Amino acid sequence: MVAQANAARASAVAMPLALTLHGSRILVGAGLLDACGAELREALPRRRLAIISDDTVAPLYAARLRAACDAPAPALFTIPAGEPSKTRKQWSRLTDELLAAGYGRDSAILALGGGVVGDLAGFVAATYLRGIPVVQLPTTLLAMIDAAVGGKTGVDTKAGKNLVGAFHHPVLVVADPRALRTLPLAHLRNGLAEAVKHGVIASPADFVWLASNVASIARESGPADEVAERLVRRNIQIKADVVARDERENGVRKILNFGHTIGHALEAASG
Ligand SMILES: NC(=O)c1ccc[n+]([C@@H]2O[C@H](COP(=O)([O-])OP(=O)(O)OC[C@H]3O[C@@H](n4cnc5c(N)ncnc54)[C@H](O)[C@@H]3O)[C@@H](O)[C@H]2O)c1
Numbered sequence: 001m002v003a004q005a006n007a008a009r010a011s012a013v014a015m016p017l018a019l020t021l022h023g024s025r026i027l028v029g030a031g032l033l034d035a036c037g038a039e040l041r042e043a044l045p046r047r048r049l050a051i052i053s054d055d056t057v058a059p060l061y062a063a064r065l066r067a068a069c070d071a072p073a074p075a076l077f078t079i080p081a082g083e084p085s086k087t088r089k090q091w092s093r094l095t096d097e098l099l100a101a102g103y104g105r106d107s108a109i110l111a112l113g114g115g116v117v118g119d120l121a122g123f124v125a126a127t128y129l130r131g132i133p134v135v136q137l138p139t140t141l142l143a144m145i146d147a148a149v150g151g152k153t154g155v156d157t158k159a160g161k162n163l164v165g166a167f168h169h170p171v172l173v174v175a176d177p178r179a180l181r182t183l184p185l186a187h188l189r190n191g192l193a194e195a196v197k198h199g200v201i202a203s204p205a206d207f208v209w210l211a212s213n214v215a216s217i218a219r220e221s222g223p224a225d226e227v228a229e230r231l232v233r234r235n236i237q238i239k240a241d242v243v244a245r246d247e248r249e250n251g252v253r254k255i256l257n258f259g260h261t262i263g264h265a266l267e268a269a270s271g
Pocket residue numbers: 054055056057060081082083086113114115116117119139140141142143146147148149150151152153161162179180181182183184187190
């Protein structure tokens with residue numbers, strides 16, 4: 001088990017995200033969810049940890065993450081899976097529960113799940129006791145290559161998506177592409193659309209690679225480790241390069257919204 005953990009850690013690739021204001025250490029590696037204990041200890045020395053996840057992802061991965069953490073294992077807080085949970089109501093419930101459990105300024109949040117969990121748990125971390133650290137452990141392709149990187153957190157409101165939030169960079173991102181094996185195909189395809197966008201806006205070579213590998217990625221059993229790692233690593237690199245040049249979306253970062261503005265409008269119009 002220890003040897004397995006070390007092997008997974010050794011194959012993980014560290015890509016420091018060189019941002020002006022906040023640095024995030026970003027790790028991509030198959031098997032990392034079981035083997036991120038040392039990285040968590042290093043990033044969050046002596047912190048009391050709380051895992052925030054959803055009720056689909058938690059039964060699949062929370063026990064494994066808890067086992068990877070130092071004792072005492074972090075407590076688990078869950079939300080119902082899906083976009084309707086990305087609300088001030090869930091933010092309010094989670095922060096109340098953390099307060100009731102006595103989490104102090106020496107705490108940190110582990111956000112385990114897709115973009116919904118990442119955005120909501122990131123916003124909890126940004127605001128809890130005026131801000132505590134967060135580690136993003138994305139489990140969807142979209143969250144690995146987009147939502148977990150770049151520091152945007154927030155919740156939806158009746159007036160629109162993501163309208164209340166904060167920039168709060170994770171101290172660490174742990175992306176384990178092996179988690180994609182349990183991700184339903186429709187959600188895998190959703191993340192692939194983001195990878196296509198990255199190819200179109202920033203990297204013709206990655207677009208061509210994607211076109212020739214799409215069949216081996218979008219399959220029921222999920223992509224093989226090697227293909228999934230390359231997909232996630234390259235796409236994180238593309239997003240990180242853009243965010244490093246324009247953290248607060250005053251200029252070039254707007255290119256990452258390519259296709260989103262109309263997407264949000266269509267989502268709103270179609271209910
Ligand atoms: N912060 C940012 O920069 C940023 C960027 C892009 C998107 N987002 C946000 O991300 C959200 C969408 O994220 P998403 O597409 O990951 O949706 P999601 O978080 O709702 O996850 C999709 C579904 O997959 C399930 N799931 C997650 N991981 C799984 C796994 N490994 N195996 C099985 N099931 C799994 C979830 O429980 C959920 O039902 C939106 O709210 C969007 O606004 C944020």
